[in-house]
Amino acid sequence: MLKGAVSSRYAEALxxxxxxxxxxxxxxxxxxxxxxxxxxxxxxxxxxxxxxITIEEKKxxxxxIFKNKISAIIxxxxxxxxDNYRQFFLKDIFLAFVELVNSARKIIQxxxxxxxxxxxxxxxxxxxVIQSFTxxxxxxxxxxDSSIIGGVILRIGDKVIDGSIKSKLNSLREHLVQIG
Numbered sequence: 001m002l003k004g005a006v007s008s009r010y011a012e013a014l015x016x017x018x019x020x021x022x023x024x025x026x027x028x029x030x031x032x033x034x035x036x037x038x039x040x041x042x043x044x045x046x047x048x049x050x051x052x053i054t055i056e057e058k059k060x061x062x063x064x065i066f067k068n069k070i071s072a073i074i075x076x077x078x079x080x081x082x083d084n085y086r087q088f089f090l091k092d093i094f095l096a097f098v099e100l101v102n103s104a105r106k107i108i109q110x111x112x113x114x115x116x117x118x119x120x121x122x123x124x125x126x127x128x129v130i131q132s133f134t135x136x137x138x139x140x141x142x143x144x145d146s147s148i149i150g151g152v153i154l155r156i157g158d159k160v161i162d163g164s165i166k167s168k169l170n171s172l173r174e175h176l177v178q179i180g
Contacts, residue, residue, distance in 0.1 A: 011094075028097070058087070113148065115165075123142060
């Protein structure tokens with residue numbers, strides 16, 4: 001609960017600042033760079049999370065690594081996170097920030113799980129159906145899970161449309177158990 005509340009508050013604060021400065025795209029790219037760098041360099045992540053390394057040392061390290069790569073706004077945002085011991089939430093803050101940006105752009109992310117890998121034509125058709133259904137531009141993420149046997153499972157935010165054969169078979173089994 002704390003993680004979600006912290007992430008959304010900081011993401012909203014960052015979003016409001018970058019909207020006011022008209023640097024939304026730049027901020028999104030810079031945050032993506034910061035998060036991917038910290039996630040991929042294990043030693044850096046450990047330094048930022050280590051309780052015996054001082055706040056000033058952490059800030060100096062961040063400044064040195066991202067010097068000339070990110071704007072002062074993003075650097076100051078990182079300093080704010082470090083000052084408030086919130087650097088642990090950076091990835092979640094970034095994800096919440098991207099959700100705010102996508103919402104403003106009327107873009108939704110959809111996770112599509114199928115039993116087999118879909119070809120490009122099938123992916124485009126499915127994306128078109130989702131877009132017409134939601135009225136928003138769709139950024140689909142396609143996954144393969146052979147355990148669903150056939151069909152697709154569509155997840156948009158907290159909504160799930162399960163059109164898999166596995167779920168149909170489970171429903172049929174439950175129905176047969178009830179009447180038998």
